Amino acid sequence: MTTDNFRTLAVETAGAGVWLVRLNRPQALNALNTELLGELSAVLDNAEDAGDVRAVVITGNARAFAAGADINEMAALDMVGILNDPRQQHWQRITRFSKPLIAAVNGFCLGGGCELAMNADILIAGSDAKFGQPEINLGIMPGAGGTQRLLRAVGKSMAMQMVLSGQPITAQQALQCGLVSEITQPEFTVERALALAADIAAKAPLAVRLAKEAILRGMDADLSTGLRYERQAFTVLAATDDRNEGIAAFREKRKPGFSGR
DSSP: OOOTTOSSEEEEEOSTTEEEEEEOOGGGTTOBOHHHHHHHHHHHHHHHHOTTOOEEEEEOOSSEEEOOBOHHHHHTOOHHHHHTOTHHHHHHHHHHOOSOEEEEEOSEEETHHHHHHHHSSEEEEETTOEEEOGGGGGTOOOOSSHHHHHHHHHOHHHHHHHHHHOOOEEHHHHHHTTSOSEEEOGGGHHHHHHHHHHHHHTSOHHHHHHHHHHHHHHHTSOHHHHHHHHHHHHHHHTTSHHHHHHHHHHHTTSOOOOOOO
């Protein structure tokens, strides 16, 4: 994967089946402008189509994952501009990404940055990370999924506290309320995320894809509907070569060689 065509991202192959995507607007604390979101959408398009890519890690830098949306861009938009904002299409593309997406978060993860991190399937946080939705301080509110994903991640009370007060929470608070799955020392956040991505990338790709989809569908469905989808996906996997390979490898006490078929 080349980064030659990207001005706001740095993309690299980080082991078998894993891409590492770094947000690269350090002068703006990685604020999410239209260009960055468009380039991120393009990277995820490429990752979606690449058969050898099985997981993606997204990160920022030591100071900030992303400190929010680009306020200068936002200030230039009136109601009609917001209705026609191309960034909404980019957000939808990020949400539709079907392969595992892991966010490695250090420093500030605020506003749009927090919304981006919540689009990831797994969040690994450095102990110095700060998560928040401070839009209320500007007389606005989250507009890229912040209220809805935060509610589902941390529950009503904490979501209300973060959105209505604009006050950030620490990495430890984020762990306690379920926003992140692990805390590491800041210098090891990306390393830990890449190790987890490599572990996932070694699994059967179809099983990983359908398991991710089942969990996401279950978030917005009643239990019986979620269970029904889970069973359908489980049944589909019975027809895959990887299912046969996984069972054979278990019986033969060897490491499986999954092909994605």
